[in-house]
Amino acid sequence: MHQLRLLGSLVLLALLLLVSRLSEASIYNILGFSSKVELPPHASLTIAHCRQLNMQAGPPDDFWSRSASDRFEPETKPILIQDGKIWTGGKNGTEIIYGDVLLEKGLIKSISRFSVESLQAYGSDIVVIDAKGSWITPGIVDVHSHLGDASSPALSGAEDDNSGKGTIQPWLRSLDGLNTHDESYRLSIAGGVTTSLVLPGSGNAIGGQAFVIKLRETKERSPSSMLLEPPYHINSSLPDPNLPPRWRHMKHACGENPSDEYKDTRMDTIWEFRQAYNKATQIKEQQDEYCAQALSGNWEGLGEFPDDLQWEALVDVVRGRVKVNTHCYEAVDLDGLVRLSNEFKFPIAAFHHASEAYLVPDLLKKAYGQTPAVALFATNGRYKREAYRASEFAPRILAKHGITVVMKSDHPVLNSRYLLYEAQQAYFYGLPENLAIASVTSNSAVVIGMDHRIGYIKEGYDADLVIWDSHPLALGATPSQVFIDGIPQLDSPYVVHKPNNFQHTPKVPNFDKQADEAVEYEGLPPLTPTKARHDTTIFLNVKAVFKRTTGPVRQIFSAQEEAELGVVVTRNGSIVCSGERVSCYTPAFFGADAQVVDLEGGSISPGLVSFGSPLGLQHIDLEPSTQDGYVFDPLSSKGIPEIVGGDYAVVHAVDGLEYGSRDALLAFRAGVTTGITAPSHKGFFVGLGTSFSLGATHRLEPGAVLTETTAVHVSVRHFGMPSVSTQIAVLRRLLLGPQEGAAGYWFNKVKEGEIPLVVEAHSADIIATLAILKSEVEVETRKTMKLTITGGAEAHLLAKELAEAHIGVILSPSRPFPYVWEDRRILPGPPLSRDSAIVTLVENGVVVGIGCEEIWSSRNLPFDVAWAAIEAEGRLSREQAFAIGSTNIEKLLGSKVDSDKTDLVATRGGDLLDGSRVAAVISPMRQGVFVFS
Ligand SMILES: *[C@@H]1O[C@H](CO)[C@@H](O)[C@H](O)[C@H]1NC(C)=O
Ligand SMILES: *[C@@H]1O[C@H](CO)[C@@H](O)[C@H](O)[C@H]1NC(C)=O
Numbered sequence: 045m046h047q048l049r050l051l052g053s054l055v056l057l058a059l060l061l062l063v064s065r066l067s068e069a070s071i072y073n074i075l076g077f078s079s080k081v082e083l084p085p086h087a088s089l090t091i092a093h094c095r096q097l098n099m100q101a102g103p104p105d106d107f108w109s110r111s112a113s114d115r116f117e118p119e120t121k122p123i124l125i126q127d128g129k130i131w132t133g134g135k136n137g138t139e140i141i142y143g144d145v146l147l148e149k150g151l152i153k154s155i156s157r158f159s160v161e162s163l164q165a166y167g168s169d170i171v172v173i174d175a176k177g178s179w180i181t182p183g184i185v186d187v188h189s190h191l192g193d194a195s196s197p198a199l200s201g202a203e204d205d206n207s208g209k210g211t212i213q214p215w216l217r218s219l220d221g222l223n224t225h226d227e228s229y230r231l232s233i234a235g236g237v238t239t240s241l242v243l244p245g246s247g248n249a250i251g252g253q254a255f256v257i258k259l260r261e262t263k264e265r266s267p268s269s270m271l272l273e274p275p276y277h278i279n280s281s282l283p284d285p286n287l288p289p290r291w292r293h294m295k296h297a298c299g300e301n302p303s304d305e306y307k308d309t310r311m312d313t314i315w316e317f318r319q320a321y322n323k324a325t326q327i328k329e330q331q332d333e334y335c336a337q338a339l340s341g342n343w344e345g346l347g348e349f350p351d352d353l354q355w356e357a358l359v360d361v362v363r364g365r366v367k368v369n370t371h372c373y374e375a376v377d378l379d380g381l382v383r384l385s386n387e388f389k390f391p392i393a394a395f396h397h398a399s400e401a402y403l404v405p406d407l408l409k410k411a412y413g414q415t416p417a418v419a420l421f422a423t424n425g426r427y428k429r430e431a432y433r434a435s436e437f438a439p440r441i442l443a444k445h446g447i448t449v450v451m452k453s454d455h456p457v458l459n460s461r462y463l464l465y466e467a468q469q470a471y472f473y474g475l476p477e478n479l480a481i482a483s484v485t486s487n488s489a490v491v492i493g494m495d496h497r498i499g500y501i502k503e504g505y506d507a508d509l510v511i512w513d514s515h516p517l518a519l520g521a522t523p524s525q526v527f528i529d530g531i532p533q534l535d536s537p538y539v540v541h542k543p544n545n546f547q548h549t550p551k552v553p554n555f556d557k558q559a560d561e562a563v564e565y566e567g568l569p570p571l572t573p574t575k576a577r578h579d580t581t582i583f584l585n586v587k588a589v590f591k592r593t594t595g596p597v598r599q600i601f602s603a604q605e606e607a608e609l610g611v612v613v614t615r616n617g618s619i620v621c622s623g624e625r626v627s628c629y630t631p632a633f634f635g636a637d638a639q640v641v642d643l644e645g646g647s648i649s650p651g652l653v654s655f656g657s658p659l660g661l662q663h664i665d666l667e668p669s670t671q672d673g674y675v676f677d678p679l680s681s682k683g684i685p686e687i688v689g690g691d692y693a694v695v696h697a698v699d700g701l702e703y704g705s706r707d708a709l710l711a712f713r714a715g716v717t718t719g720i721t722a723p724s725h726k727g728f729f730v731g732l733g734t735s736f737s738l739g740a741t742h743r744l745e746p747g748a749v750l751t752e753t754t755a756v757h758v759s760v761r762h763f764g765m766p767s768v769s770t771q772i773a774v775l776r777r778l779l780l781g782p783q784e785g786a787a788g789y790w791f792n793k794v795k796e797g798e799i800p801l802v803v804e805a806h807s808a809d810i811i812a813t814l815a816i817l818k819s820e821v822e823v824e825t826r827k828t829m830k831l832t833i834t835g836g837a838e839a840h841l842l843a844k845e846l847a848e849a850h851i852g853v854i855l856s857p858s859r860p861f862p863y864v865w866e867d868r869r870i871l872p873g874p875p876l877s878r879d880s881a882i883v884t885l886v887e888n889g890v891v892v893g894i895g896c897e898e899i900w901s902s903r904n905l906p907f908d909v910a911w912a913a914i915e916a917e918g919r920l921s922r923e924q925a926f927a928i929g930s931t932n933i934e935k936l937l938g939s940k941v942d943s944d945k946t947d948l949v950a951t952r953g954g955d956l957l958d959g960s961r962v963a964a965v966i967s968p969m970r971q972g973v974f975v976f977s
């Protein structure tokens with residue numbers, strides 16, 4: 045086989061020293077041979093190699109005596125960060141040290157109060173940063189990223205994360221596809237991410253080897269120079285045979301993804317795993333047998349060391365020297381991999397996604413060698429069958445069973461810039477504070493085998509840390525500086541000044557009952573809201589009431605003091621009294637027949653409105669049988685069939701509504717009570733939007749449909765074929781040409797300004813052309829056409845012009861990311877820019893709403909709105925914040941419910957934007973109150 049090729053020329057070099065010291069005679073002495081046997085020329089090399097086969101991976105014993113990091117960039121000055129509140133990762137994540145941190149030679153040199161004298165010793169060479177009591181944590185570590193391999197903006201010529209060449213490919217390496225120009229490095233660093241494990245995709249059962257990178261730019265500008273402790277195997281070298289090997293990493297996947305790609309069933313996938321592991325085990329056994337002979341001096345007829353470049357990585361897995369990261373969702377898949385690990389005796393570092401892990405903790409504990417960690421999304425779930433039982437309570441439940449929980453991004457599935465947000469959500473739903481911070485720092489470092497140098501703030505560790513503008517678990521926590529290898533990463537960070545309460549551990553609701561139910565109902569606890577039995581509901585201890593008016597959202601009641609807390613009385617879903625206790629809490633309003641809800645200082649505010657995903661048209665994103673489906677595209681080569689009405693056909697989203705999806709009900713419980721949706725489409729299309737209640741059970745229920753037809757929707761994007769200019773030509777003809785068929789009817793209404801035209805567009809160039817088209821129409825009609833842009837990643841570039849043209853924007857996603865070319869010119873917001881896109885548009889006078897991209901994310905709209913307000917640093921009032929999540933969206937999309945008929949949300953202990961739990965939804969259209977226990 046490949047003995048010498050494998051060991052490589054560098055081994056020879058490295059061994060020269062050793063061999064020169066260790067003469068053949070001394071080898072004989074060591075091994076205690078009495079008689080002389082003919083030695084093959086590679087004997088000493090082979091013996092060294094054999095010895096190393098059984099060494100466990102990890103740092104060498106003298107690792108912590110290093111005085112400089114191997115990643116130290118020589119011109120980096122020492123930095124003293126003074127007066128930090130340092131979360132070290134020590135004591136199970138509960139240790140906090142108030143003090144200074146000295147960074148030198150790429151390492152954390154000391155953590156203590158630094159005296160003036162010791163500072164003077166450094167002369168003018170040292171950079172001093174005053175943290176002013178800010179929180180400092182280790183740099184964020186992402187255990188699941190495709191950064192560099194699935195680059196942004198995505199270009200079809202560079203999708204380097206999934207090979208289509210087979211199910212079993214342990215020989216592939218994510219390193220070989222790592223693009224150093226991915227926009228995400230800069231953005232993720234701005235979120236505090238310093239290290240990522242770059243995994244191959246999940247299209248294969250064994251997708252290949254993964255690599256740990258640090259995200260900063262290097263002098264060399266190469267992928268290799270970004271690697272953290274690259275295993276020697278990347279070039280088949282072995283520096284010193286007496287050192288332990290470095291940890292290697294590998295991706296495995298089971299369930300739907302690998303099955304999909306190769307038309308395999310789950311049965312096929314597991315068989316392919318077993319075949320591969322059988323092969324690797326055989327090679328390992330041959331090697332062990334060979335080495336047993338060699339080490340006892342039986343060289344006769346021994347031949348070459350058995351090895352195989354294709355299989356050597358998997359052989360290392362069975363030697364327990366590879367961190368196996370396994371994408372596996374359901375009990376059936378977790379069970380399959382636990383069996384595999386025991387059959388072939390290899391440990392699994394972590395199960396990723398693992399949406400059913402919290403239901404089978406005892407199964408996880410049966411895995412070979414160690415209980416795998418579980419790497420989760422916080423609330424991203426239900427997008428396919430295997431994710432359908434995902435629970436926001438999984439982190440806390442798993443932690444309670446003593447299983448290590450880490451949060452991951454799967455970047456760019458989730459933008460890893462906001463990985464800390466995943467930890468914040470896990471904390472919100474009940475993961476203890478210490479474990480929540482550890483879930484993206486120290487525990488992540490443990491999972492990838494790098495906890496000897498990253499993930500903690502300890503003397504001798506890599507100088508990777510983040511200074512935060514708030515408590516790290518407070519929503520919107522943003523780095524004011526990020527250090528990687530002691531090098532500051534943000535050139536001139538914009539730091540948002542936050543109220544003092546943001547420096548403390550955030551208060552979170554109690555979800556104990558919901559967490560128990562998640563397990564009791566195997567991930568599908570009942571969510572359908574039930575209407576209060578009584579006509580009258582009385583809300584006590586109300587601190588504030590925000591209501592819609594015909595114009596903006598207004599605060600109509602507010603109590604400053606405990607004693608002033610007010611009362612709100614509703615009848616059949618409409619407020620009949622609100623204000624001071626004395627004026628509303630009178631017997632006239634309550635008989636025996638009233639339900640009383642104590643809001644404990646909470647508030648009542650408008651229900652939020654979700655737009656931007658197919659919410660209401662589907663239950664499971666990747667399952668066609670659970671959804672309305674896609675409309676025909678009039679611009680595709682086939683066009684729209686005659687029987688539908690030909691190319692001028694117009695589809696009504698209202699006809700496809702599917703009520704009661706879990707995502708709709710979760711959104712409803714989170715205070716997002718209304719959905720507006722357009723027909724699902726894959727290209728340019730013409731369809732009519734609709735607005736509906738997210739809590740309703742079916743279309744015939746009163747108040748289930750709110751505005752049957754809201755707006756005319758089209759999409760103008762860079763699909764390649766047809767061109768953008770063709771799409772604009774079609775739009776111009778629909779607006780200004782002969783008005784034919786159903787499309788003609790609806791576009792005439794658009795022209796007359798009776799109904800908005802909503803165009804999904806991201807690029808500033810397309811948006812500018814749409815603005816011109818609007819004015820062409822207006823010149824002809826002398827009426828104001830209502831035009832709304834959705835998506836709008838680059839809309840901020842035209843803020844002034846859009847305001848002048850009265851074009852509104854629904855930003856979706858609300859925190860931008862350069863997914864594709866047409867939305868690459870984002871305004872990133874703090875710390876990279878002072879203004880966010882939202883603030884820029886609002887301050888220029890554009891009516892702005894924010895959208896939700898996928899159906900699972902609607903439930904997070906309250907967080908999105910609150911986050912936008914936090915980032916705006918006081919430049920968005922509470923009322924404006926509510927408006928960008930409710931009234932503005934309705935206005936821009938043509939939803940026409942009277943302002944006193946729209947839903948209100950009652951929250952307990954605080955308001956909807958400070959993370960308080962929803963106690964009830966007050967619905968005039970559905971004539972009742974829905975109370976949640
Ligand atoms: C670590 O903290 C968690 C949660 O606070 C606790 O349940 C666990 O027992 C702690 N572990 C140790 C080893 O102290
Ligand atoms: C092999 O890789 C290691 C680690 O990156 C590096 O130090 C060494 O110089 C490389 N050797 C060769 C021959 O390229």
Ligand SMILES: *[C@@H]1O[C@H](CO)[C@@H](O)[C@H](O)[C@H]1NC(C)=O
Pocket residue numbers: 579615616
């Ligand atoms: C509430 O609605 C029910 C059912 O429509 C009706 O019978 C009742 O009179 C209403 N109550 C009030 C106070 O309006």
